[in-house]
Amino acid sequence: MKVLIVGAGIAGLMTAYCLKQAGHDVTIIEKSPSLRTDGYVIDFFGSGYDAFEKMGLLEELDKIQIPIKTMRYENLDGKLRFTLDYNLMRKRLKNRLHSVLRSDLEKLLFEKIKNNVPIYFNCTVNAVIQTIDKVHVTLSDDKQESFDLLVGADGVHSGIRNMVFAQDDTCLEEMGYEVAAFLVKDNPVFCQKETVISINLPNKTIITFPMDKETYAAFFMWKVDTKLKKTDNLNVLLNQIFAGYHERLDSIFTHAIPSSYYHDALLQVKLPTWSQGRIVLVGDSCQAVSLLAGQGASMAVAGAYCLVEALKQYPISSALLNYENRVKPNIDEIQHIAWRMAKWFIPASATGLIIRDTLTRILMTPFIFPLFKNYFVSKSIISPK
DSSP states (O other): OEEEEEOOSHHHHHHHHHHHHTTOEEEEEESSSSOOOOOOEEEEETHHHHHHHHTTOHHHHHHHOOOOOEEEEEOTTSOEEEEEEHHHHHHHTTTOEEEEEHHHHHHHHHHHHTTTSOEEESOOEEEEEEOSSOEEEEETTSOEEEESEEEEOOOTTOHHIIIIIOOHHHHEEEEEEEEEEEEEESOGGGOOTTEEEEEEETTEEEEEEEOSSSEEEEEEEEEOOTTSOOOSOHHHHHHHHHTTSOHHHHHHHHTBOGGGOEEEEEEEEOOSOSEETTEEEOTHHHHOOOGGGSOHHHHHHHHHHHHHHHHHHSOHHHHHHHHHHHHHHHHHHHHHHHHHHHHHHSOSSHHHHHHHHHHHHHHTSTTTHHHHHHHHSOOOSSOOO
């Protein structure tokens, strides 16, 4: 089967890897000039972890894991509030949890396919026409080609979704929060070995993840404030929201690596169906759950795996329906989890922070966590190997 994948993010690369393993002829196009390099750390667990295990990728995943032993909650001045044992958190998830840089996960998948799957950067789809047995596309370089299947894996702002399924204003739901992330170098204030540092304020949070002795990844999340001056400059925006609280925070911005900048609103995609004829969506283009759910990359991997497994067993129309029926109910559940996590992750008041911190410590105890696990983590849609 000849397949075109639009998008070289995690969903697109995983789909390509699984399809190639199954013997299909695969091509990827990507609108960006290269793979992403942003400083965005994710926790990788659940369904995606199980899919990696099925595909024999856990050894490679181990190699890119960020070593973390402690999560340290601090005040603005660095005074310790409390700590959590990160290894204990892993133990609660049966040690099936890895913290990785999102761009490293993309590189891992890219390395698995780069020699046998052509990838064309700076390329998009300008037009799509379907017939009974083919999908005919016109690319941005005016080249015309035909495929047996078109996979839209081009993210939350998907061009394929807008072209074939629904416009953004009818399927994107704003959660009222924004996020930013980037790498920071030569700023020892937050470079603590194997330690994640979390600083929380009402409606705002800052988290740093250690990368090496000189570099860490900084993550910011905040509730949208309509009173702020609108700007497309991330430095200006972050200074409006976070600067002036304490010199420790200000030092993050002065040592940021601009090439690693990532910024977006927290969005969820709500679609009644994920496929039309021989066109199917995968990853954030159809199943964006938002960072608050903590399972976006994992579900992108799992969705890609489930799509290809279905294609192995059924004709295209039945396979696409099987894939959606298997994955979509889980995505609906995770999207609900995200809304619950919003109030938990970013309390609106100082009192809310105190309550959240107290409950966090209680929930990590061995007898309590199993009772509330499903409140925060969805069940895997893939049976462990």
